[in-house]
Each structure stands twice: as C-alpha cells, then as structure tokens.
Amino acid sequence: MEKPNILDRAIMTVAPVHAAKRAAARAALSVINSGYGNYGANLTKKSMRGWMYHGGSAKEDIEDNIDVLRQRSRDAYMGIPTATAALKTMRTNVVAGGLMPAPQLDSDYLGLDEAAAEKLQAQIVREFALWADTPVCDAERMDNFYQLQQLAFLSYLMNGDTIALLPMKHQAGQPYDLRVRLIEADRVCSPDGFDRLMPCTVQGYEVESIVQGVETDADGMVTAYWICNRHPLGSNSAVDAAGLTWQRVEAYGEATGRRNVLHIMSRERIGQRRGVPLLAPVLESLKQLGRYTDAEITAAVISAMFTVFVKSQNPSDGRPFGEMIPAEELIDSADQSSIELGPGAIIDLNPGEEVQFADPKHPNTGYDEFTNATIRLIGAGLEIPPEVMMKQFTTSYSAARGALNEFWRTCSMQRDWFTDDFCQPVYEEWFAEAVARGRIHAPGFFTDPARRKAYTACAWNGPARTNLNPVQEVDAAIKRVEAGFSTAQEETAQMTGGDYNRNIKLRVTEAKRKREVDEIGKAQTAGE
Known part of the structure; x- marks a missing residue:
C-alpha cells in the first residue's frame, strides 16, 4: 500500500474522516480497469458485487459436490417430466436399440484381397452375435450387449459416469467367457468415504492419491478403482455401515496390459476424475419448473x-x-x-x-408461454432443441430441419464418445478371446499391435437421422456419393443405420428370387 505523504498526514491529524475518504479515492484510482476488468472481471460495479464467483480445482468444484448432483439428477429423472424427456431423448437418439458393429478390416495392411476380407468380416459378425445376442454376455445374466449399451449410456447421463468391469467366467455350452459387469457410479468411492490426497497406505496398498474412488499415481495417471461391495446408499448399507468393504481393481493388468475397467465419462475440466450428470447445469431450473407445474x-x-x-x-x-x-x-x-x-x-x-x-x-x-421459455433455456444448456425434447414440430419446415440437424451433431458427438469408452473396448476384448480360442484366424494379432488394430477396426452404426423429407434427403445423398463427398457406406449408416455392403448382398439375393418368381409366373400364364 502507498504510504501517505506530508499533506495526507496533516489532513489525518485535523480531519481523519476526510483523510480516509481521500485514501479510498486514491486506492480506487490506483487500479485502472482495462479489458475484462471493465466487464466480467469488474469488482466495483454494483451489478457484479453480488456475484459469488469463488471456485477451486476440479476436485472442489466437481468431486466434492458429485454425491449431491447424482442424487438430485436421479430424483429429477424420476419426478420431473422435462428431465425424463431430456435423458430419454438422448438415449433413444444416440443408442436406441443398440449400436451395431460393422468390421472395417485394414485389408491392405493385413495383405488380404477383397474376397478374403469380406469373408473374414462376415465370420467376425457371426461370431460376435454368438456372444452379444444373449444375456450370457452380461455378468448378471439380465441383458444382451445392446441392452447393456442402453443401460450404460442412460446411467452415464443420469450419474455423470458409469463403470464397467470385464471379468472372465466360464459357463457350460457357451463359446466365450468374457462378461460385462456394470457398476453404478456411487459404488466407486474412496474407502470409508475419505479421499486421500497424500501418499499413504490403504488396505496394504501404497497409494499416492484417491479421489472419489479413483486412484492415481504421482504423475496423475489413473492406476486403479476402489469399488464398494454394495451401494453405499442402500438400506442395508445405512444400517450396517461397518459391513462395507472396498476392492481395489487395477485399471490395466500389470502383466498383460489388459483393460480391466472401462470408465464411461466425458471430462469438462483438466484434472477431473469423475463425470458430471448431464442435468447438473440445469437442475435448479428443472426443479423450479417442476414445482410450478405441480x-x-x-x-x-x-x-x-x-x-x-x-x-x-x-x-x-x-x-x-x-x-x-x-x-x-x-x-x-x-x-x-x-x-x-x-x-x-x-x-x-x-x-x-x-x-x-x-x-x-x-x-x-x-x-404455456412461461414453461416454453424455460424449456428453451434448459434445452440450450443440454444441447437439445426444444422441438426435439418435447416432440413438437409445429414451426416451419426449415426451422424443424435446422433443429434436427443441430441435434444430430450432438448425438454424433455423444455416440463417438460412447463408442470409444464402451463399445470398441468391449469388442476388442471379445476379439482377443475369439482369436485365443481359435474361432477367428488372425495371424500376428498378439505379437504386433499394428496388426491387432488392423483386425479390430470397426464402425458402430446406430439410429439414423430423422428425415422430414425422405425424397430430398435421398437425392442429396446420391449427389454426395456421385461427387465423391461421401461414400455409399457412410450415407447408408446415416440414413438407415444399416450396412451398405450387407444390403448389396441381400439385394443380389432378392433380385435373383424375384427373377425366379417372375419366370414361374410367366410359365403358369403360358400354360393357361
């Protein structure tokens, strides 16, 4: 602080109140606001003085509040129709009945001709169906792989993240032992409910840091997850807290490098270890809207x-x-x-x-006017156009089409994330077991990482974009393919969620059968 001069000291002696005002005015003038200091960072404007802006790292802002956010998000989903509509709309448009694998072997690198590549891809699809189409793939034997996708994605939206384990368990009559065990986010928590931010010993393990059940090393790399034996909020857990135990599961196998844990989440902060529920930024608006509606x-x-x-x-x-x-x-x-x-x-x-x-x-x-305005704000925060969320396309054709196209970008991004975090890793683990059991012949799969990647390359097709005018959409797709801006495979996946190569094979069979039926019909007509 600047020391008072001779004049200031004299005024302080004669008129201390006036001297204090002079000092305050000098302090205010000593800081000349510039740039953001005139606007968002201003500390003197009355409009900004009441802003409670102090925050912290990802731990203080996110992990320390995650329990409340999860429970409020689930409560909103179960009791506020707008919240339910938002999550189910995302689930239906991103996953729907499940993302289907379409193997995309790198035949050039693997040295396979076109016929051999297509034959191997067809075999992969058949083998994967043996495992994915039955509830045996689920560790709880409840859902098939595509139903597990729906559950995992909805849980990710509702809770902020989902944990999946990949244990091996043999069952008589089944060709594969790989299982997928989904773990609700609350069960991944720090032992005894206390985070460890300094090196210490936990249950005989030397750990550097544990935040909300995620253990990291000195470099901040995730090394293990701590999973509670049952849901911490369950009625039994509340009565018998002493019965809660935690198991440490390594993120990757130390000897093989195999992925033991899949963490389905989308980070929004550097250093963030747990995911934020999709509804978190709009929970207050949703609750107020729910109260007003009631x-x-x-x-x-x-x-x-x-x-x-x-x-x-x-x-x-x-x-x-x-x-x-x-x-x-x-x-x-x-x-x-x-x-x-x-x-x-x-x-x-x-x-x-x-x-x-x-x-x-x-x-x-x-x-109606008030609720629609609130829903528009909520939709903007969730990247879901209100027309899509409320399933009401009462505006113009161009506005409805713009809303659908904008929402499709959000869905495409979410699908890519979910594929990378869940579908593709599960597919790669299944593929490794199929090769190890000799059900799929893939030379060099376990010895060359590049060949492994070439064998497991796969596209995941899901629900297609909604078309308001199918004729125009088909014409546009044909022109994009003819101009080389896209491929028939990409357009098929976007428009119907199907597989172009598979469709062509079926069309050949259909055309052959149609010719046979036509010839039979002509012969019968000639006989009459």
Whole structure:
C-alpha cells in the first residue's frame, strides 16, 4: 500500500474522516480497469458485487459436490417430466436399440484381397452375435450387449459416469467367457468415504492419491478403482455401515496390459476424475419448473371441482364444508380433521349465510408461454432443441430441419464418445478371446499391435437421422456419393443405420428370387 505523504498526514491529524475518504479515492484510482476488468472481471460495479464467483480445482468444484448432483439428477429423472424427456431423448437418439458393429478390416495392411476380407468380416459378425445376442454376455445374466449399451449410456447421463468391469467366467455350452459387469457410479468411492490426497497406505496398498474412488499415481495417471461391495446408499448399507468393504481393481493388468475397467465419462475440466450428470447445469431450473407445474396442476384441479364455499356470519363448531361429498369418494375418510373439495359439492344454507364460488383463476393463461421459455433455456444448456425434447414440430419446415440437424451433431458427438469408452473396448476384448480360442484366424494379432488394430477396426452404426423429407434427403445423398463427398457406406449408416455392403448382398439375393418368381409366373400364364 502507498504510504501517505506530508499533506495526507496533516489532513489525518485535523480531519481523519476526510483523510480516509481521500485514501479510498486514491486506492480506487490506483487500479485502472482495462479489458475484462471493465466487464466480467469488474469488482466495483454494483451489478457484479453480488456475484459469488469463488471456485477451486476440479476436485472442489466437481468431486466434492458429485454425491449431491447424482442424487438430485436421479430424483429429477424420476419426478420431473422435462428431465425424463431430456435423458430419454438422448438415449433413444444416440443408442436406441443398440449400436451395431460393422468390421472395417485394414485389408491392405493385413495383405488380404477383397474376397478374403469380406469373408473374414462376415465370420467376425457371426461370431460376435454368438456372444452379444444373449444375456450370457452380461455378468448378471439380465441383458444382451445392446441392452447393456442402453443401460450404460442412460446411467452415464443420469450419474455423470458409469463403470464397467470385464471379468472372465466360464459357463457350460457357451463359446466365450468374457462378461460385462456394470457398476453404478456411487459404488466407486474412496474407502470409508475419505479421499486421500497424500501418499499413504490403504488396505496394504501404497497409494499416492484417491479421489472419489479413483486412484492415481504421482504423475496423475489413473492406476486403479476402489469399488464398494454394495451401494453405499442402500438400506442395508445405512444400517450396517461397518459391513462395507472396498476392492481395489487395477485399471490395466500389470502383466498383460489388459483393460480391466472401462470408465464411461466425458471430462469438462483438466484434472477431473469423475463425470458430471448431464442435468447438473440445469437442475435448479428443472426443479423450479417442476414445482410450478405441480402448483398449476393442483390449482386447475381445485378449480375444476366447482366447489361452493359458504360464508357464514354465525361461527359454528361443525365442519364448514365438504359434508356433501359421498363417503366412498373421500380420500382420507379416516382423518376427521381433513377438509376435502368435491366436484359440484354444495352445502345447505342456513339463515345469514352467503354463497361464494371458488375461483382461483386457473389454468393460468401465461403457463404455456412461461414453461416454453424455460424449456428453451434448459434445452440450450443440454444441447437439445426444444422441438426435439418435447416432440413438437409445429414451426416451419426449415426451422424443424435446422433443429434436427443441430441435434444430430450432438448425438454424433455423444455416440463417438460412447463408442470409444464402451463399445470398441468391449469388442476388442471379445476379439482377443475369439482369436485365443481359435474361432477367428488372425495371424500376428498378439505379437504386433499394428496388426491387432488392423483386425479390430470397426464402425458402430446406430439410429439414423430423422428425415422430414425422405425424397430430398435421398437425392442429396446420391449427389454426395456421385461427387465423391461421401461414400455409399457412410450415407447408408446415416440414413438407415444399416450396412451398405450387407444390403448389396441381400439385394443380389432378392433380385435373383424375384427373377425366379417372375419366370414361374410367366410359365403358369403360358400354360393357361
């Protein structure tokens, strides 16, 4: 701080109040705002003084709040229709019935001709179906692989992340031992509920750091995950907290480098270890919208009752209204202190009593406008156009098409993330087992990482983009293929979610059968 000069000291002696004002003015002028200091970083404007902006690292801002965010996100999904619509819309458009693998072998690098590559790809698809199409692939034997995709993705949206383990378990009559075990995010937590930020010993293991169940080494690299034996929020866990135990699972096998844990999440901060629920930025808006909707519905129901209130000038100890509601229609007849409204309920009048009709002014004429404005803000925060979220395409064709195209970019990005975090790693582990068992012949798979990557190259096709005008979309696709801007395989995947090469093979078979049917028909006509 600048020292006061001779004049300031003199003024302080004679008029200390005035001297304090001079010092404050000098301090304010000593800092000349520039750039962001005039706007977002300004500390003197009244409009900015009330902004609670202090934050911290990813741990303070995210991991320390993750438990509350998860529980509120799940509660919103279960009780607020807009939240349910947002998550289910994302799940349906990104995963739908499941992303289907389409092997894309690098035949040039593997030295395979076109016929050999197509034959091997067809064999891979058949073998993968043996494992993926049955619940045996699920460690809980509940869902097939495509249903597991839906569950894993919805859990990722709702909780911020999903953990998948890849154990091996033999079952009689099954060709593969690979299993997928999904773990809800809450079960991956620090032992005894305490994070470790300094090197210490936990259950006999020397650890550098554990944050929300994710263990990292001195360089910040994820080394292991700590998984609770049951859900920490379960009723049994709350009663018998001492019975909770944690198992340390290495992220990668130390000897083989095999992936033991798949962590499905999307990071938004450097140093972040756990994912943020999709609804986290809009939870407050969703809750307020839910409360407002409940209040409007309740008010509208009361208004629809058309109950007559009796205004009496003579106080009475009896029940003021509701006696005309039949006993069998009372909701809580056991409670004698309950007062209920009934449709068309009217009370007999006594002398000196005045009739008044209940008129709560509902439904509110501004309800739709307000809720639609709020949903637009929520949709913008979630990258889901309100037309898509509410399934209402009442605007113009160009606006609806723009909304669908914009949403498709979001879905495409989410699909790429989910494929990289879950589908492709599971596929590669299955492929390794298939080669090890000799069911798929892939020379050099275990000795050359480049050949391994060439064998496991795969595209994952899912639900196609919604087409408002299929004829125009098909014409545009044909022109893109003819101009070389795209391929028939890419266009097929985008428009129908199918496989162009597989379609061509089926079309050849269909054309052959049609010719045979036509020839039979001509022969029968000639015979008549």
